[in-house]
Amino acid sequence: MKTSALTSGGAKTIVARAPKRNDDRVILHFDYDCFYASVLENANPGLKGQPLGVKQKSILATCNYAARAHGVKKLMPIAEAHKICPGLVVLSGEDLTPFRDASKRLWSFLRSHSWSDRAERLGLDEVFLDVTDVIAYNQELLNRNALQDSFFQLSRHDPEKGFSFDATQFFGCIQPSVDPKDLTLLLDNPLCVRLLLASHLAGYLRLKLEEDFGYTSSGGISTNKTLAKLAGSVNKPQNQTTLLTLRDDYVQDFMDGHKLRQIPGIGSRIAQLIEDHVLSISTTPDSRDLEIGTKVTVREVRQYPSMSPDLLERILDRPGSERGSGEKVWNFLHGVDASEVKEASDVPTQISIEDTYMARPLNTPNELMRELRAIATSLVRRMRVDLAVADDPDHSSPASQQDGQPQLRWIAYPRTLRLSTFIRPKPNSTIPENLGRRSRSQPLPSFVLNLKDTSIEAVAERLASEALLPLFRRLHSERQGWNLALINVCVANMVMVARSSETGNGGGAGGARDxxxxxxxxxxxxxxxxxxxxxxxxxxxxxxxxxxxxxxxxxxxxxxxxxxxxxxxxxxxxxxxxxxxxxxxxxxxxxxxxxxxxxxxxxxxxxxxxxxxxxxxxxxxxxxxxxxxx
DNA sequence: TTGGACGAG
DNA sequence: ATTTCTCGTCCAA
Known part of the structure; x- marks a missing residue:
């Protein structure tokens, strides 16, 4: 990459140049506070205020803040949680359906506020929103003579739609903190104005999430996804933070304070490799600790002698590693992230169902078939929920459905079926790593797509015996005794299906359309x-x-x-x-x-x-x- | 196209 | 009784 020669006290050092940040966009990040627990509290309001844990198998997937006050943590074993918090209420979170439903509703609401329809979910409890155009529109409307009594317009067409706000101050926290008296000066900076407007939009949306849907959230506001997400983590829960990207050193100081592993996009693998290099740890086969990538800060990596995109690329170079990851990490270290918020889509790229069996691994054909059937049933149900819609053509024969069930039709269907298994690492193996994870795939049999006169159970039975079992035999030739710890069934490679009717209403840009x-x-x-x-x-x-x-x-x-x-x-x-x-x-x-x-x-x-x-x-x-x- | 590695919650 | 249940991207063969 580009380098520049600097002279410091006579000695010449080659220093890699910092990448240039692009602040053209405005990105919001929302993170619903302890989402699973909130969903269950909303479903059962009597639970509010009590310590609540959400269980999956033998551990707590998550817990609410009342429980955390007692020292309960995510991923804590149930027994331990009960010890330190005797009054803990524990509910099952193994069925993700209610969480998926709530997540979709909140996402649909947020999505309607990005005029470019860029709204991306990360997991079930986070959303990125690109609001660049909404902010630009309101920036032009801003009346510099009456900032205290500003009105934020949520619609281009309906001037009534929006909210009042005070444009002389930010909503929520800002980073870094700025003297209030300096604010008037900063308001001459268009970038600052856009971030200020965005803070009020984020605040309004978070308020609506709470009042209309019952979910509190944390918010991050900045000019790219990485910065917005990291900013949102600064003040949680129930608060938001705007990262002012007004100067490069604001951003760099912010990034420098983070541990390597905290940067989204830098996972345990990358963090380990970089950390080992920076700490000059020779690759001793047994030097892995539980906390990886948490020892070294962004600043320390950045200031490591002759650190550069190229050096990072070499550090990370190993078979199968992503090309250009050196530069990508280098960019992350400087708070540079050009990745776009993806356009909202109602069709998932894949659907998978899995179950784990660590307490009692599967070993017999009977157990196997029972599990394959169960998983296939969930999968077919999910396909019909997520990939099909009720077929109610406006102009078709109105008396088409006599029975209660509405006729479904696919809006997309998968081409590929995949079965993955995981073999439990044997009691004593030096490196019990992977190699237990394997998968086989094949074209999805077409009978799965038959929506007529076909019960979910019947399709699932066929799917299990005619497709999944053969796939399993491709993975494991043994007749039994596999020690199966996990089964995952996935459909992927989606194909959009053409619509049949109702191509109308082409031009009319009605106000309702907005x-x-x-x-x-x-x-x-x-x-x-x-x-x-x-x-x-x-x-x-x-x-x-x-x-x-x-x-x-x-x-x-x-x-x-x-x-x-x-x-x-x-x-x-x-x-x-x-x-x-x-x-x-x-x-x-x-x-x-x-x-x-x-x-x-x-x-x-x-x-x-x-x-x-x-x-x-x-x-x-x-x-x-x-x-x-x- | 297939199978795997890795990263996110 | 450390390993839940997903979803997405990228790479090599």
């Missing part, structure tokens, strides 16, 4: 991915049955006509997937199928394998299902 991306439907977002509306061909058939998605080799989605033009191929050759028709029985039981036959015989053709009428464009994909399904 605040809400809150009310932005999943369909709205998926429109970007939608390439083909099959309604004209199969107007009667349930929309899921005829959804298709076209993808070119660059994964860019295009209109089918354009694909034809560009590539000179027939439509049938670029139809990538057709879901839901995998089960011929389901089709034949569908009375609508008759309508299809009558109306579309011209453009359809009989499948020579199952004898059903399939629209011409879908024949290829349909035939693929016959091969996949067997």
């Amino acid at each position: 605040i809400g991306r809150m009310f932005r439907t999943q369909e709205d977002k998926l429109r970007e991915w939608t390439v083909y509306d099959p309604t004209p061909i199969a107007p009667v058939l349930d929309s899921t049955s005829s959804s298709a998605c076209v993808t070119d080799t660059n994964d860019d989605v295009m209109d089918i006509e354009e694909v034809n033009k560009e590539k000179g191929v027939e439509a049938v050759e670029v139809v990538e997937e057709l879901i839901e028709t995998s089960d011929p029985v389901a089709i034949s039981l569908d009375s609508d199928a008759d309508a299809w036959e009558e109306e579309d015989e011209d453009e359809s053709q009989r499948c020579h394998l199952c004898g059903h009428i399939i629209p011409i464009f879908a024949i290829l994909a349909h035939e693929r299902f016959h091969s996949v399904d067997d």
Whole structure:
């Protein structure tokens, strides 16, 4: 990297130049206070104020502040917690459903306040928000002659929407602390004004989280994700901190005070390697302590002789390590982080279910199948919750659902199924490290995507016996006695599914449209991915049955006509997937199928394998299902 | 595409 | 009775 020669007292030292920070953005970070415990308290208000612990298996995943006052800690064994806090109430937190639901609601609310829709969840209890454009808008509106009586506009279109605030001071804490009388001077600095506005937005949002949803939180305000998150940790709980990035030494002093391991993005592995180097510890095979990366500060690493991105790269260089990680760490040490807050998405990139069995490892085929079934059931349920929506087409036949259950349709589906296991380290092995963690994957069998007349249990049973068990045998050839300590089943490699109907309301920028991306439907977002509306061909058939998605080799989605033009191929050759028709029985039981036959015989053709009428464009994909399904 | 390492809560 | 249950990214083969 770039270096510059400095002369100090005659001796020349080569010093790596500090990277340049970009303060163009405004980033908020929210961290809900002891989230799991708060969810359970809200579900059962009688618990409020009492010491509460949340249990997973044999340990406390977390606890509220009343419990912490008694010395209870996260990840503490239950028995120990009861000893030091006899009145401790312990509830199970093994089912994550209520935590996921609450997390999603809070995230949806926060998300509606980023006009660029950049709202990223980190775990269930943290959210990054990019509010750059909201802040810029309000900066222009600010009346310098009446700062005390300012109004923050949350909407471009509805001037009523917003809140009053005093723009002569920050909301919450600031870092570093500044003389109040200097503040008027600082207000001439546009960056300072933006951070001040952001502190009030964060304060308002935290207040709403508490009043409207019942969750207190900690907040961090700065110009990138790393700084916002670290700032938020300065004053917790129930408070917020704005890190003033007005001068480079403000930022550097702030970073320098942290231990290496505290920097998000520097994990135990990286911290260990750097620490060993800085402390000149020869790599003795047994020098690992429990606390890793907590001995050395950012300042000490930074000031280590001839420290530079290149040196860091060499320190971290090992097979499989990320290229450019030297520069990345170097940037972190200086509070530089260009990573963007990712655009909000309703579709997860993967869903996994796992269970651990350390008390009693699995060893017999019976135990194994029981667990595979249980995990498969949870997984199929999660898929239907997170990847499917109720199919209520505005213009379709209103009397379509007689039974209570709304018909579901996929908004995305996974292509890959993966099974991972962990073998418990044997009683005595010198380095009981990994190598116990292994996984195998395969294409997801298409029957899992059948939403019609198929109970979760039935699908899960098939999934366990026809897919997971074979995968398991690929991992472990032994018939039994595996000493299994963990099973993880994951679906990944998501494919967005095209929408079938309701492509309307293109232009109208109504006022209601604004605040809400809150009310932005999943369909709205998926429109970007939608390439083909099959309604004209199969107007009667349930929309899921005829959804298709076209993808070119660059994964860019295009209109089918354009694909034809560009590539000179027939439509049938670029139809990538057709879901839901995998089960011929389901089709034949569908009375609508008759309508299809009558109306579309011209453009359809009989499948020579199952004898059903399939629209011409879908024949290829349909035939693929016959091969996949067997 | 697959399997693993690593980092986050 | 140290190892919960996830989710995401990146790399090499």
